[in-house]
Amino acid sequence: MNNVELFHYLLLLICGAGALTWLAERIAIAPAVVLLLGGCAIAIVGKRVPDMDPNLLLAAVLPPLLMSSSFYTAWKEFRREQGTIVSLVIGAVTFTTVAVGAAVHAFNPALPWAACFALGAIVSPPDAVAAKAILQRHPLPARLVAVLEGESLVNDASGLLLYQVAVSAAMAATITASGATGLFFTLTLIGVVVGLVCGQAMCWVLPRLADPMLGIVVTFVMAWASYGIAEAVGGSGVLSVVTCGLVLGVRQHRVFDADMRIKAKATWEAIVFVLDALVFILIGLALHGILARVNHEGAVLMAGLRVALPATAAAIAARLVWVFGALWLPGRMRAKRAGREPWSLREAMVLGWAGMRGVVSLAAALALPASFPGRDLIVFSTFLLIIATLVVQGASLAPLIRVLKLRPSLRETMSEHEARATTFRAALAALEEIGKRASGLERATLDRLLTEYRVRVTANENAHTSGAERVEHRARFLRVELELVGVSREALLGLHRDGKIDDALLHRIESEFDLEELRLLRLLEP
Template sequence: MHPVQTFELILALLGVAIALHYGAARLRIPPSAALLVGGGALAFAPGLPLVELDPELMLVLFLPPLLMDGAYYTAFGRFRRHLPGILSLAIGAVLFSAIVVSIAVHWLFPQLPWAACLALGAIVSPPDAVAARAVLQGVRLPRRLQALLEGESLLNDATGLVLFRFAVAAALTGMFNPGQAVGTFLVLAVGGVVIGALVAAVWMFVMRRLRDETLVVATSVLLCWGAYVAGEAAHVSGVISTVTAGIAFGWYQHVILPAGVRLQGSAFWRTLVFTLEALVFILMGFSLRSVIERAGGVEALVSTYAVPALTVTAAVIAARFLWVAGSEMMLTGLKATGLSRARPLGWRQAGVIGWTGMRGVVTMAVALSLPGNFPGRDMMLVTAFAVILATVIIQGATLGWVIRLLRPEDKDPPAKMALPAAEAAVARAKFLEAEAVAYDRNGELIHPQLLETYKSRAEGTAKYAADADNFMERIRPHFDLMLQVIAAGRTELLRLHRHGEIEDEVLHDLERDLDFEEMTIVFQRGDDPEDEDQAAAAGRTI
């Protein structure tokens, strides 16, 4: 296919992805499921070329920025506090699932080498960071569950990739050393942390010296691919390297990046992540055509591979439930013996974790990377795609319903200070500083307006913290009027520009001021700033 046609196809796919995402939001279904199904249906449209996805390109193109985004927003305190549970899922559950799948596959195909069966287990065992993020961002979970699932999705790919590498080598050479595999995994993991920390340190050194906002945002984008490529070049885990750099990025950006860069970078990253997530799911669906053609058509695929696909899918789902149930029983037993640090999840939270095992881009990319002469390769490709379809569509689409049915309780102790109290503390600190600089050395008040402004804000936030719900009900009409006033100013600004009375530069400068003013009020109202429809309605139609 000509490069221009390839570019046009990518643009068309992005347009379709936006339409599918919009439709999924209207129908209240996970966008990942709509994109996967829509891409699969689009693949059979007449006249479209056959798309062959290069697995290594898929991983290096899509995985680093999506891992970086997830790591950037990781609540590091909860991540560290729940690290044992995260590792149990990211390592233990992946290994257990791989073993269960390999047993099921060997039972179906006794002639298939055990190493090949384990390779398929490694392919389908790690839940996918992209799929998990796409589904979890649309639901509300208790903080402990959120930390466990987000942490698992960031780390489990490394386990699956290492296990896959050794299983493929064993299937092709007939040699497998479990001790060597464990040692290699530890080296890859620790090396990934070291490389990720070094890349993050270099990034922070550069960030402190850049002054241009565009350069800073561009450099932050390079961080994710730089960490991944550096990890792979050093023959350690690029996944863990990227996650480490992302966590460091999220932790230190508060003191390194100026406010303007943070606002600009956040908007850019939201757009980038949306585009990549949409394209990766629709491209996975698009690749269904090549999988079906390789299997000999739909009828041949169903008659030949339906049983192994259903068996492996059932094994993947059952293995996760078994691991979660076993871990829960062990924690319950340890707590009964008096171990205070053992904190069972409870059957409600355990049930939700058992149902959140969506597979995605890593499973597809790793399956496509199987050597052409690998035993059972076609069966593994079809089975891997079936697992992705089943977990994303079935589990992803029903996760919200499962959460509403089980109603998992948030048993994590809350922080000492809630949002209203924190706002009051910040306002108090600003008032004390304003009070300190408002007087000259002789004690004469020289900045009365500054002092009055911050005194008023400190008093207002103190009243808000004392009774947040009632205070917000009383003050919300005031915010509505402020938005109405801003809307009037915006209308006048546009009138001046449309009549040629001001230059474009003046329009952009004043419009930016109005945008910041509006967003400040939207935050104070408690609205979701990402809900553009709500923000627009609040600011322009009152």
């Protein structure tokens, strides 16, 4: 397959991803599951399926997805739940590695211990891309979302350390406990430092760029650059991208202007949608190369199942055991003394069940040396485990949330209407001061602005304090405004059709209507 054919093939995959995503929405199944199964179907029936370099997949696709996830991470909740996140990142990953290794060796005594633990390390960290794809469609308590997203963003460092230790042991390389600890801290420290430097560099560069599209390009380039630089100097590329995204996310409100923020959000959403879809299709397509290596002999397939089934059961069970044994139960015991709200049983069940694996595990398995003992079985088992966790856990997560009736917790902060009323009240106070200073504004203009802001303050205060009736009254008012925007747009298009305005003026005024329509639609969201 030449470069042009590969390009056309990728275009067809993107079109197929769009169709499968539409199908998933129609049948109310997580798109990640449908995309994965679609990729498997293509891999089985397709005659010409290109083999994807796992390192290229990680370097090209993963950094933008990690950057997007970390950029929108709720930083305050992340810091508040850092103890739980660390417990999952280090404790749960290590416990899962040991549990999977022991279970696989128990059913396959001929497989070396190092190979069993290598498989455990490969599948121990849940995947950030998979977690985001499954969880973003379900409203959950804020701290549960913060823990799941935070864990999936930073747990690859511990999984990678255990992976490297197991590979070194299997290849007869000497590695000590102190050397392993040093490797872990080296990966973490270098990755975080590179991410901080890249994030600070972006925060310095972006405000100095006049063209917003150039700024958007810089954000993408920095996602790939922070990953590549960290990997080149011996650090964790994943942690580097995550750190860079967190820095930019915390400072975005000072770094981006309104124009860049609107355009960047639209651009990133479109590209992340395509990359998200491609990731799961490419995971499915990997089945083609895996089957070509392990062959279709029944003995090989049965051997793969003897490895995959205990590994999958152990990986799922180990996470549940860790969540309930190391987080939920101790949390309830400490809460009685500290007076803090403990994790509820329903939250713990969702936290334990949301352990989907994805592209990072597959890439790590495919990157094993060719001479690694049991390599084909490990790759095949990893693929089956990814399929099982995404299909079984991913598809059942939404029904589980509905059965448990898990909903976002009650607000401990201002409601949206209260916050809007406060911000408009500040603007109103400033406007009244402007009027007192007898500025150059005409009195009629000043009175109109005062009236407009008083209406905004009153509408949001009423919606906050007066219950559902006032909220519905405000919504009817907004719908009328939305209808008027539509009428204005049709009038503008009529002027253009009649040749009374040119294209440049059409686009300029229409963009203003678009922004106003987006504002009204956002206010009408439940």
